[in-house]
């Protein structure tokens with residue numbers, strides 16, 4: 001009789017744009033060859049009526065999805081949910097998102113890391129009165145919406161040069177010190193224990209002259225995702241050549257990634273890092289994103305398939321050990 005190998009079902013619940021970029025034939029086929037079937041979850045139908053799934057991957061917003069997932073987990077406690085709603089929610093607020101960075105303890109010989117100085121402002125009066133902000137946050141600042149829920153609105157930012165630029169902002173808003181970083185940002189993709197760091201173009205440095213200019217602020221959205229044409233239209237000036245930018249030390253970045261993975265309890269995320277040009281070997285984490293655009297990561301199909309294979313087979317082994325312990329206990333009693 002032919003031996004049947006165990007196949008695993010992984011349900012995915014993703015917004016249409018995300019589904020299009022992430023669920024490519026190359027990923028589906030590779031996963032299938034390794035015994036993993038990727039199955040679309042229909043968010044318009046009750047989740048409990050779909051599956052059963054060994055694992056659920058998800059990036060959807062809203063109370064309805066949250067309730068559906070909680071109900072499904074209660075009825076199917078052995079299904080792995082990647083990742084937990086509670087852990088993801090911490091990333092939906094730009095203050096709680098970066099709090100974990102300050103909790104990390106990493107030993108490095110010459111490098112250091114942290115986050116830029118930042119405050120959250122809820123009232124317009126406070127916003128327009130920089131003397132009430134307390135110590136530390138000085139112009140130029142980046143004004144970021146407090147909520148980071150993936151909506152277009154949550155990515156709309158302003159680089160604010162002076163008081164004049166504050167007038168256009170609407171609280172609740174996070175004012176984060178803009179740190180000159182040579183126009184290059186490092187994006188660190190994490191998939192379980194796998195870490196990949198790539199460089200992308202960022203906002204150019206701000207000169208003293210620019211700070212004194214009459215223009216109060218500059219609005220932008222998702223700079224590192226802009227096309228070359230959009231970046232070169234004069235608005236973002238001439239940007240530096242990415243090729244020349246030196247990468248941060250790999251082991252240092254991997255340590256931060258592993259630390260963040262443990263502290264956030266997340267398996268699938270990326271974070272943006274800049275190198276402070278004033279100090280040189282100081283790195284600042286400015287953003288953490290849940291389930292980012294993995295299709296842009298080199299060999300994403302292999303990395304994701306290996307990850308799923310590992311978590312599913314670990315789950316299977318844990319179940320076998322658990323079942324044999326139950327049998328042994330019953331025999332013993």
Ligand SMILES: O=P(O)(O)O[C@@H]1[C@@H](OP(=O)(O)O)[C@H](OP(=O)(O)O)[C@H](O)[C@H](OP(=O)(O)O)[C@H]1OP(=O)(O)O
Nearest residue numbers: 018149150151224225272287289290291292293294
């Ligand atoms: O769409 P992509 O591939 O550009 O991915 C976006 C990410 O780009 P990145 O992988 O960092 O270059 C993007 O990261 P950045 O904003 O560029 O730091 C976000 O993760 C975005 O998700 P959300 O809108 O914050 O929920 C991600 O958008 P979704 O695909 O989740 O809508």
Ligand SMILES: Nc1ncnc2c1ncn2[C@@H]1O[C@H](COP(=O)(O)OP(=O)(O)O)[C@@H](O)[C@H]1O
Nearest residue numbers: 116142155176177178179202203223272286287
């Ligand atoms: N503190 C900062 N100093 C310098 N540049 C920054 C800072 N914060 C953000 N940026 C620039 O703005 C971009 C968008 O900010 P980010 O916090 O990553 O928002 P998003 O969630 O929309 O990606 C970054 O990719 C980077 O180019």
Ligand SMILES: [Mg+2]
Nearest residue numbers: 272287288289
């Ligand atoms: Mg970002």
Ligand SMILES: [Mg+2]
Nearest residue numbers: 148287288289
């Ligand atoms: Mg982000």
